[in-house]
Amino acid sequence: MRLDAAAISETIAHTLAAGGVIATWEGLLRPVLAGIGERHAATAGLIEVEHLMSRCVSEALTAASRAKVPTGPARILLSCADEEQHTLPLEALAAALAEAGVSYRMLGARVPVAALVEAVNRTGPAAVVLWSHTRATADPAQLSAVLAAPRRPLLVLAAGPGWRADTLPAGVVRPVDLAEAVSLAVAVRDSLDQSRRD
């Protein structure tokens, strides 16, 4: 509430160093963000806290990603849905993948579907993770477009609370949390490495 960015950043950096990305996201960042969201919903205030906190979280996760840049081809494509500005969970996934030694490409916020399909066709990722935080950005046609791409990825993940399970196209997987998204990405990377060795 004091808007003390230095203290926030120090707390996040300390927790990341002590426990790693998944524990920091689940034990510190996610509860604080959810709490800010609840207070905002109840009071219509705290927008300045939400913005400052988001920036501190983003900076800390970027620093964590840069601290361990994985080698090897980037086989995982991370993207927000069209008009989706909530990037932090995807940034947490990027940092957790870096920590697990998995290379990725991050397209970030508000990716129009044509640009997403273009990126898939140009880079041929093994897995695509499409983040939607609210119903407003969860048009399943975006997932169908990825599945119909000429270089169809092995795995398409609909991540985030925006997606409705009953509207997802067949073949799309919905991870429930950060740990599951990381496990699925690691499994795809490992199965590709294995098939290359065979």
Ligand code: B12
């Ligand atoms: C930070 C924040 C912002 C920041 C985002 C900054 C950034 N770079 O990401 C900014 C200020 C940009 C923002 C903008 C807006 N926001 Co906002 N925002 C939030 C806030 C506080 C946290 C978002 C977040 O990172 N959540 C992560 C965690 C905390 O979410 P969670 O629900 O606990 O996570 C669940 C799952 O996602 C899953 N999970 C968690 N982490 C992970 C990770 C992976 C990889 C996976 C697979 C799953 C997973 O487990 C959880 C349990 O189900 C939320 C509150 C909230 N509860 O999310 C509001 C919230 C999402 N925002 C909201 C709104 C309304 C908006 C705006 C429309 C406001 C406006 N009028 O402009 C815009 C939307 C713009 C857009 N088109 O996208 C509402 C959405 C209401 C709704 N359901 O439609 C919320 C819920 C706040 C509220 N209570 O009113 N926002």
